[in-house]
Amino acid sequence: MAEGVFTRAEFETRVARMQNQMAAAGQDALLLTTPADVFYVTGFLTRFWESPARPWYILVPASGAPIAVIPAIGAELMGRSWITDMRTWDAPNPTDDGVSLLCDAICEQVPTHGALGIPMGLETHLRMPLADYVACTAKIAPRRIVDATDTVQRTREIKSAAEIAKIKASCAIADRAFDRVATFAQKGRPLDAVFRDFQIALLSEGADWVSYVAGGAGQGGYGDVISPASSRALQDGDILMLDTGAVRDGYFCDFDRNFAIGTPDDAARRAYDVAYQATDAALSALHPGMTAAELHHVMCQSILSQGAQPGGGRLGHGLGITLTEWPSLTPHDHTPLRAGMVLTLEPGVEIAPGKIMVHEENIVLTAAGAQLLSRRAPPALPEIHR
């Protein structure tokens, strides 16, 4: 992985766009606490987030570069970023784990009767101890806390050319790893061994790390798409699905591929075709200005018009610094789709009760419509005969 995977201008543009949103919403500063939000505005990229021991705070002021209030163990790495205002403490400290430093920074940036924005809506959480948050709100009063979910989401959901290139590179890694599946997913192999080999293939093809692998295998279809692998051996007649969020330079891909072990039955072939056509319908229909719910409707109608039933949950979502981002392709999400959004198209088809087939592709929406970032799945269900 290259150090400093983006230019300084990239970060300046991101933060300026966020600050425009803040100004429009009357937010004097923004508090960010999650790995994705911190990486987005600073470039601070580390797997150390895997440790829940320490909170990390980034304050985005009304103008200028963000301020980092972080554990001293991160000073070396944050010091290589474009951030110059860095305040550190020896964490974890049970008596004051950065709260005083954070409140001081907030009080500097937010006027006494001003507002601090914090993302607090759908698909967000506050990665800091709740008791520290409560203490902080008291210390910074009468400053108000307001919901900054839109500020962050409307900014992050439009990807720059540099970000799209990163996601495309992650997709290409997964494309190449999927090409190898037939070499390790034969009849008789346990599913957990297949999952390990698939992760090895992703690393060999250039993933920095593999944050997500899921899938399923079962006679004529699989039951769910989020379980870890069992040790059950693949059998003739199984449909195998592998799904991955592999990461390169901090950006995810998220798509799956299906394989028949031996010769599939007609129901599986048919479900594959239905999902394939539903994806094609979405690819044709996609244009800036339609909503997430309208795109959901396109895929849903395609599945229903082919005489099948949708299955498996929402039919796609945003993608980028995390495995899933907003919006959600559901009937409830009326987020406008805009040029620069990266989305997954994920139509699922019910084959029989408890058996589904799910397809997934990654695309970027442009003024001219959808452009594939993943290589399009083959039009017929691939078969592995060995």
Next chain:
Amino acid sequence: MAEGVFTRAEFETRVARMQNQMAAAGQDALLLTTPADVFYVTGFLTRFWESPARPWYILVPASGAPIAVIPAIGAELMGRSWITDMRTWDAPNPTDDGVSLLCDAICEQVPTHGALGIPMGLETHLRMPLADYVACTAKIAPRRIVDATDTVQRTREIKSAAEIAKIKASCAIADRAFDRVATFAQKGRPLDAVFRDFQIALLSEGADWVSYVAGGAGQGGYGDVISPASSRALQDGDILMLDTGAVRDGYFCDFDRNFAIGTPDDAARRAYDVAYQATDAALSALHPGMTAAELHHVMCQSILSQGAQPGGGRLGHGLGITLTEWPSLTPHDHTPLRAGMVLTLEPGVEIAPGKIMVHEENIVLTAAGAQLLSRRAPPALPEIHR
């Protein structure tokens, strides 16, 4: 990975221990939201947590099995656990993302003037949208919310024999992967390629997934221990450190190993020896009843008495379902160490300004003292000559 990696009795015992803590603290129910806490009481293990889109709620009542209030996409997997009271909704739902279901369950389990416990202290966070939390507190009033950090931590920090066996298995996987390092970490190889090969080795040796790899390499020592790898090629005179949290059946190891590329200088050899002796001092001194701060003091004094300076942050921490757990081996943490705790010993030595050497081992504390879970590092710095 085997499905159902623990017996039902294991979960019953865990929850009963937690309920004893709840009763002593006057908590009528406990709300758990993080992957580790949910896995601990239910056995629900999935990499799907990588998606921030959906909250997951587990309510531990005063007696009996937990109640799951979860997105419908998890029903199949949760249905294989010992949980029978499961309430689901189609998430994400922008108008009510499980909040009504959650509040109903809380109101059933907590008397009107009772208390709901939520972990809100050091090393915790609430994995649900803050706005939903605020709405929930209003809906369940006058029920009180109280801090349940101790309830969870005093329960989870004492590992069962089954848990210790899982952590030991993860450590053994890393031991075998470290044995392979000399085959892929030669002079001239870029550090990012070494990181990839190390992850491949961990998977090949049986890791279900590799949630954490970090490390460093530099002339005579490294500067920090949390950065991703650069593409710099290893050189003669480098000290290479690799650190991993590999996962098997949901349990982590967390230890590192150091290697000299070519012949190390005397300062590096000396730092290795100092850290090695500091670990030995900790292994000898460890006994139930001492505190985390006292164990920190033992290692610190060992380093100082050898004429060196500690470097690199806290000198160890708890370990189990997450890469790091409480307590912290710092002067500030007075948590009593008890039999059944699994800890990392992580003495760091400053070689020169900006250059450190960090050792790490994993142990379980028994009535008779420390037992190693990782294979003890070699007493002299291993050299890779190729």
